[in-house]
Amino acid sequence: MSFLTGSANCIKYTLFAFNLVFIITGIILIAVGAGVAGTFEEYDSFLKSNFYSITTFLIVIGVFIFIIAFFGCCGAIKENYWMILIFSVLLGLIFILELAAGISGYVLRNQTQDLISEKLNQTMLEYKTNPTISNLWDYTQREFTCCGTNDYTDWKLETKVNLANNYTADALPISCCAMPPGEIGSFYCVALNGDMNRYADGCLTEFSSYISAHAVSLGAAGVIIAIIQFFGVLFACYIAREIKIRDGISGFM
16 A cells, blocks of 8 residues: 655644644643633532533533544554544534534623523522522622622611611621721621621622633633634545545545
8 A cells, every 4th residue: 555645645744743732622621621610610509500511511522532533643644544534524523512612602601690690699598598508608799899699789688786876787798898907896797878898899790700701711712622623624534535546445525
């Protein structure tokens, strides 16, 4: 059997090099997917399953790329028509799936605020009865220096605290306020218009932007890597065609 020559031979080694790149892209997809999944896991009670489906999708795609790269490397070096054909078909499918994941990430970005708003309002009702929810709300309000979904008036805990001069006020979660420096004794976070310690903004805008940015990173990773792999499909198809002509193979392509 004669070896490929000229431009076909050059592209053969380019395809082999591309497969090394594919292995790296597989690692990147797994790392990005796992990293974002870990971030989402931290706020699990505030997020719907939509946010986890794309991360899982990209991790699975990253694993499959390792398998597909085997056919590409072996097929390119051995100049095996069928292995390269299998590689090009599988890589083409992965290309479509990554584009779908990338587009889904950008679509999810536009839906983030509505999806999160629903969950935030729902979990506020469980603040006093569910320790997991109360800890997550306290962590989120401190982390993003915010109070409530849209503002502090979203909290309806029906708890009063006694202040000076027998004055009572509606109590808020302590995490809604910044602890004043040098505070001694009991500290209350209350729903008073003049409370300068209370965080003015609601959590929805900042938290949604934070989650949306991670959704965009998933989409960007999927689209960029899909573009790289598109050229791999083109190279593989060209090599398969050259081998077919050389060996007189009939059938596909």
